[in-house]
Amino acid sequence: MEYLSTDKILVIDLATSEIEETALDESLVSEKIGGAGITKYLYDKFQNDDPIVIGTGLLTGTTCPASAIGLITAKSPVTGKLCHCPIIYKVGIEIKFSGYDHIVVKGVSDNPVYLWIHDGVADISDASEIWGKDVWESTDSLRKHVGDDLLQTMIIGKAGENRSDYAQICYNYWSSPDRFGFGKLFGSKKLKGLAFRGMGLIEVADHENFVRRSLEILKEIKTNDFMTKKGIAEIASALGEAGIKEWLEPIVHRHSADYFTPYATNTAVFLDEDPKRVEESKVAEPGVLISDVPALLAFKKLGLSAEDTGRAFKACAKYGIDPAAVAELSGKSSLQEIVDSFDGLSGTVTLKGKGHFSSWCPLKPIFNNFGLSGDAAKDETWWERRQAIALIFGIQPIFSIMCPELSEEKLLELSRIGTELDLTQDILDRVVADLLK
């Protein structure tokens, strides 16, 4: 596959330490488009080895607005369902630029390892020095070891090592959309995580037309009222949570966006530093970055202050445990009790939707209603399809449920321009149907 692609799929067998590269066939893109369409195909192909498939969308890391994400496809060790978890922040695009469109990790390692993927090279590395360390220490250690502060990581903490059902794969230092216990899956394979860095070049079939259409779509997006808003509190407020902005505002430091996403879906809060500080903090770990609106609301509902909610998020991110599961199952209402509950957490997390996509992304449209009637069943069908589309093309899922301008037709149009393949609505409908069945 010559365009919008690295043309490489990586297959790593942790049991034998064998690493194999195969080409991404154009025929596979013609049939499955990309992202979740291809990661599901690869999962099915290697399903006897209980694989973890890491992939990128067809448009990931391009000038298509919000083309920010990669994804993890695997069977949840908790629900037994095939699930797809978005890879957000700046981690998803780094996968593609590190030299691979898709990475299949199969088998079980005898000893703790991490995978170091960089500039088209993959190594299985000894993780004995970081096994036992929390997520933050592990990312710091890997960045120092490689000598690059922009190294991007997918890492488990002690929850994953201890094979907790609520263990979450974290990205760099932060909680992720993993609601599926993929952290437990990593732990059971003795896989501490993956580190990515790359300076690859993605070629485009008709680059001038692709960029021109991207900029036209961006111009349309910028007419939205949501362009005057930022951060997670605005999202929660749009979902009907009264008073959330006033509750959170005193500790907000800054809002940030995933790669080229016009709305800042992440909010950094400062807990041990003045949130209004403009200069670089002298405090090594002044706060935490939050992207999980449902978990934020669940902590608030427990009666936690905004500051204690931030501290709970920070503790969850270090331990590598799903903050939404902690909020739902701990049954505690003080910060210390919540943190103390990590090891003994038990119970069943309420499943939202069909369970294939992460309910980290709110289940209702935000800021725009997409012409929905308010019928719950129809809204859920719309949400499932919208998630599938986002994960096929590599679009930030929260942005996809606020931005009608980023339509299926436009994403297909950019894909055709970028690849010169005849990618049609019929093909997309078949790929979506396969993901939703």
Place this chain on the structure above:
Amino acid sequence: MACEMACSYHRDDGFAFLSACIVAYRAREKRDYFGILLKEEEFLKVARPEGLEVNRIGEAADPNKEADASAKPMLLREGCDLCEDMDDYGPMCIVICPVDAITLE
């Protein structure tokens, strides 16, 4: 980072980050400290939250300032040419910035 992508596109006609002369400064992730670096022929401009810093390339760096490790040193990159060959657009970093954070004076 969209500005990096657009800048690099202007040089490579493909999508990459390596050739960009404008770079999002995001190495202090835990401290949530970010900014923008712009390499010009003679100057390195650093747009920090607290203000703009302009350094002449070749002058000694402040030894008291903490340096970030990176695989892509700024000083090895080409200087900004304001996308002189992009007649339809002008500087690509300005056109593509989704929040209009970059301006030309």
